[in-house]
Amino acid sequence: MTEQSSRTGERPSTRLWSTQDPPTEFRGLLFGAAILIGLPALTLTVIERPGNPATAAAVAVIVVSLLLSIWLVHRGRSSLSTTTMSLVLALAALAMILAFVLAQDPITVMATSVPFGFGVAWMHPRWLPAAVGLGAIVVAAVVASWVHDSGVAPREVVMMGIYFGAAVIGFAGTSLGWQMQQRLDQHHADQHELSLARERLRFATDLHDIQGHTLLAIKMKAELARRSLDRDPGRVLAELQDIEDLAAQAGDQTRELAQGYRSLTLAAELANLDQLLTAAGIQVRIDRGEPAPPAEQEELFATLVREATSNILRHADAAHVRIELTSTSVLVRNDGAVGEPEAGGGPGGSGLVGLQRRFERARGHVTWQQERDRFTVTGTLEEPS
Structure with missing residues (x-):
């Protein structure tokens, strides 16, 4: 467990990079996902109610929410404490409520949902940011009904939930998909390393077989030659010749093994x-x-x-x-x-x-x-x- 997680009581990160710094290309991917989700929703909000002061205020809130999302992606380079993430989710919920109350358009929920997508992808437990976002939708509907003296149609509440889910799945899916790809890449790298280790073990085993067996044979023949030195000089010469042949054979087998050609019969x-x-x-x-x-x-x-x-x-x-x-x-x-x-x-x-x-x-x-x-x-x- 890292020192940071020990201080805050958080669970260790499940991300694959050794520190909590995502790679540069991953941060770029998350920036792109945040913009692709937020910018169309922002544009639609302006198109639906042009020239309305409340719409301008809603656009400002949406821009703040998108900037908060970009800041979160940037801060992904370092650990975010539970307190920081709780504050971020509270601000994101407030932005969602204000944007809907000002513009009275469910599409604003999609533009302000990216911070919750970040939370779903990076926080534990994952259900907590999703629950906070859904709660903010309910509060936004209630507040809008009270401020504008007109109820929010159930259809609009359902659309808010759909937009929220689409934004969260789009952003969190990008993050989780990247991490799954990283896990697959790591798995393939581990398999490659394991294959290399097995091949090294096979080579070491075969080398042990060659050298150990040959050295033992040379030892036995040298002892036999020593015992025969006084009574059978001819046997001594034969054993010495065998020792010479065994040494040459071991050298040949070692070279063949190094080249991958050796086979036992x-x-x-x-x-x-x-x-x-x-x-x-x-x-x-x-x-x-x-x-x-x-x-x-x-x-x-x-x-x-x-x-x-x-x-x-x-x-x-x-x-x-x-x-x-x-x-x-x-x-x-x-x-x-x-x-x-x-x-x-x-x-x-x-x-x-x-x-x-x-x-x-x-x-x-x-x-x-x-x-x-x-x-x-x-x-x-x-x-x-």
């Missing part, structure tokens, strides 16, 4: 899983069902296999790993799970949660569970139509 990820886990002394069994997963689902399944492989190497002391693959699902199960799953994520928690979101966007789901020392990750997608 399930076959490559399964071969990589087999190689890494076998090198770590883990037995791997891969059961492929028929038919194979569709091409559009391969990348998600490959991502799950990669995440599961990283979790096994990081968080388990596994001896056996089993992969079960069908056209709509992939399951990775390992033994040697260490500890209980983390709340909301399980081993590798945030990676699995991120994977779950990606599957949900493809109308699928990912589940994981631990039973004693066995940990299972399952990804499922809908049957392609």
Whole structure:
């Protein structure tokens, strides 16, 4: 809540601009609306009773009312307190009463209704300025009947209400319509920012997948090379060559990702899983069902296999790993799970949660569970139509 609204007890403004200053083009639009509503009514008042001193006085009152409307639009640049707006509405009601009593023409109500339109568009509660305006119409009819010793016809009272409603709807509708357009523009801008944020998150996730998985593979192969240094120099050279290839592959994948061209293949990820886990002394069994997963689902399944492989190497002391693959699902199960799953994520928690979101966007789901020392990750997608 702003400092001003705290002092006055008013509700915070619902306008969209950060301060209470409307944009310049909006103020110009409101100035135009006030003139387009007031000027024709002013002209008709003069045409109906030319040369009448009372009409001249009514015209002067109408001009004052229009100037008050323009001042309100100008003061829209800063907050208007409840006291100020109450005084403005009282002056607008007095102007409406005087104009009708002097000119005895319902059209004067239209010319003096713009301040009430401002109040309906900008005040809370909105019904208050409308109620004050309608009350002024009733008072104007009563006073005119008393001053001129002739009653005001019900038809004229109805016309006064119609003119009042037309002016208020015209001015307030302009203001509220602008604010709705501003809300739509802000909504579109928020959607654009959200799309950018999602794309950045997708890029960061893919970059994490590439770098994290490759660095883990390099670490495992470096350890294997170190253990083989004394007893198998040939194995050391082979592992060092693999490390060099992995580093080059990570660089290529990072460049492809930056250019938006990278895609995972399930076959490559399964071969990589087999190689890494076998090198770590883990037995791997891969059961492929028929038919194979569709091409559009391969990348998600490959991502799950990669995440599961990283979790096994990081968080388990596994001896056996089993992969079960069908056209709509992939399951990775390992033994040697260490500890209980983390709340909301399980081993590798945030990676699995991120994977779950990606599957949900493809109308699928990912589940994981631990039973004693066995940990299972399952990804499922809908049957392609």
